[in-house]
Amino acid sequence: MLMRDARNGATPEIKEIAKAEGVDAVRLSSLIAKGLVAVPRNARKSIAGRAVGRLVSTKVNANVGTSKDYDDCADEVKKAKVAVQYGADAVMDLSTGHDRDTVRKRLAKELEVPLGTVPIYHAARKRRNAVDMTADDFFSSVREHAKDGVDFVTVHCGVNRNALGRLKNDPRLLNIVSRGGALTMAWMLHNEKDNPFYEEFDYLLEIAQEYDLTLSLGDGMRPGCMADASDRPEFMEVITLGELVKRCREAGVQSIVEGPGHVPLDEVEMTVKAMKKLTGDAPLYLLGPLVTDIAPGYDHLVGAIGGSVAGMAGADFLCIVTPSEHLALPTADDIRDGVVAGKIAAHVADTVKEGQRERSRETDRRMSQARSDLDWKAQIRMAVDPDRAEHIRGTRMTEGETCSMCSDLCAIKLVRDALKSGKI
Template sequence: LIEQAEQGVDYFTIHAGVLLRYVPMTANRMTGIVSRGGSIMAKWCLAHHKESFLYTHFEDICEIMKAYDVAFSLGDGLRPGSIYDANDDAQLGELKTLGELTQVAWKHDVQVMIEGPGHVPMQLIKENMDLQLEQCHEAPFYTLGPLTTDIAPGYDHITSGIGAAMIGWYGTAMLCYVTPKEHLGLPDKDDVKEGIITYKLAAHAADLAKGHPGAQIRDNALSKARFEFRWDDQFNLGLDPEKAKSFHDETLPKESAKVAHFCSMCGPHFCSMKITQDVREYAAKEGLNEADALAKGMEVKAVEFVKQGAEVYRKV
């Protein structure tokens, strides 16, 4: 610890909540102990049949942390590794211990954040957040997702992004992102990009739900650009401008398409936003509100239809 603190590390993850008495609680789990640090400490406790030295020497560790102004990330070594194991006695027992250790660290003027799960179905996410706030005295919560289902290897950035948005709304302080390679292998730079963008999306959705000042400004700006067919502004205001532009270019690659008042989904004649703009322009020209303009426009088109022979299908 001292060697790394000398090098300038900002925070250490310490799995001090994995106690000897909690280890048997994991015996009937679907996936056992999935935390690397948690499994190492559990094995140490069983091998020596002693309480974790990280727990018994926690105050000594606090003195090192204070001396070097390093923060604690109190690790969730008994986090659930499957939906089946979520919110079990082992997980919640450790959480209570982390709350106890939080107060010890604060007594030494050391900053603390609490690591959270993991794999949690949507209906149990709020309970996780509420218990953490209560038992850890509102210390910042830092969650890995949580993943809301186990059935999507290759898409766990999405399964966890759902949980991240929810727990972000309920009050977590920091999100640890997940890549598409989770459970499958070491991510490459493209996986990292995909995971980070997914989590920026989740965090922003949570900020919107919480009503953070300024959170909706970017949404409003993009929506206005979309309605006004400012395609380049749409791309650049999004989380991944390159991907948005490449998708648009697949069907409308010409530069002229970047100012067109339609996309390839509905084409030039059936774009809902273009039709709405036409209705507004017609209403302004005729001095009508939009509802009256629609009614009058329908009458005009009905007369025009009859004059042209009232044929549903035209010969071309």
């Protein structure tokens, strides 16, 4: 198990990660050992580790997956590969269609980045009615996914009786918008029992230990709109997750904490810092966050705005939002647009993040130098989406070395030529 191995110093894997991240290997080992950095990687796989947490670069995840209405395994695999092509550091398979097992197994085999899943979706599909799941269904799905090579799993352990009581006392406009959280809550109410993942958390830890499976402690109570943000149900769950993070660390199991969701811009920093405080500075994984509710079709932009602010405040892992959010299953083009927006947000966050600030700003400096030199090949090569940059440049290119916006009145060229004349 990597977390326990890290307590004895830098392993070869940790040294490779440290080199890629530009951080000291000994310090990174210490952070992994303490649970302040997670490296999701199933013990049965040999993919390169991607570190999430303090000092390392902000990572980006893309969600794919079939549904009952669109059950095309090959298309979801294609989307996942598009996500990786454009820079996703991890992929989550949220498949709920008939072919869900095939999607998961193919992604675990074919992707070179960490793969995550939500096993309760699988458990729910085992029964005619989701509320008829057994406690064994919960855990057997986790084990099955781990056997298939999944690297991290979202488990909504914080959705328990305390959370249910808080939700009843503090009604919301949208109640629960997390699918995993809703399935858990419906099961609890129907069966009049507490959440098996919470009640038998030690058993979950045993499975995680066996496969070095990273537990992504899900935000089942995340707010689904501005009106529900930063409320008691949300933070009741976070308090519980903080307690579970401690148990993970004691067991040598890597963990990540998931967070909201929809958050007003002026509450993003407070939310991130509060979650970090309550969970012992565990690596924080956010969806977005979305900072307005009015932008269907453009939520990838809304998520990028929220992600930049959240990253500046301490978020470590950003789940992309696509233009299809709230509307439909995303296309491959939607995935590309979402990943690019997420990568921009992550880079913006890294320009101010401890451990990454200098490296990220040097990247911007090199781009600025290429612009100063009117070096279009270098600008395109360093762009977050070189394909799009090259397409735009190629379809509206002038005969000279400037762009078609300014043409012969290019400010950079005018000043450069004037200074070279030596007449000042």
